[in-house]
Amino acid sequence: xxxxxxxxxxxxxxxxxxxxxxxxxxxAATVExxxxxxxxxxxxxxxxxxxxxxxxxxxxxxWRRRRxxxxxxxxxxxxxxxxxxxxxxxxxxxxxxxIGCRFCEANLVDLENASKQVDGEAEPRRRRFFExxxxxxxx
Numbered sequence: 588x589x590x591x592x593x594x595x596x597x598x599x600x601x602x603x604x605x606x607x608x609x610x611x612x613x614x615a616a617t618v619e620x621x622x623x624x625x626x627x628x629x630x631x632x633x634x635x636x637x638x639x640x641x642x643x644x645x646x647x648x649x650w651r652r653r654r655x656x657x658x659x660x661x662x663x664x665x666x667x668x669x670x671x672x673x674x675x676x677x678x679x680x681x682x683x684x685x686i687g688c689r690f691c692e693a694n695l696v697d698l699e700n701a702s703k704q705v706d707g708e709a710e711p712r713r714r715r716f717f718e719x720x721x722x723x724x725x726x
Contacts, residue, residue: 597621600647602632603639607651611687657688663695667702 597605597618604610605618622628639648650656658666658679665671666679683691 597628599635602635603648604651606632606636606639608689609651611689614687654688654690656682657691658682660694660698663691664698667695667698 601610601614602618605615608615610618622632658675662671662675662679666676669676671679679691682688683695
């Protein structure tokens, strides 16, 4: 039976991204499928893990692990509210949708859910305030 999985060239940076769960879902699935099929690729990844465990720190590795290019949570909040300067908003959009940063996407979803929850609680609170002060209003 012919191998249905075409050989995929993966850089060490991309494999490190896979190990850190930083790749977009589709690409991570491609790497995972290739790892199942290729003993040589598994051996290469094992070498990368050993190298890391021995303390190999490159600028790129530190950048990825510390997520230095990720927007802060407050930046993501400003992005959601639409109060971010356009150039920065374009970067956040690119970072989440094109780069596919799973951490920032999860943060954004969390902020959206929290916003919906707060919005859902605001109306009953307003109603209680109104009802409690209705007798105090003068005609």
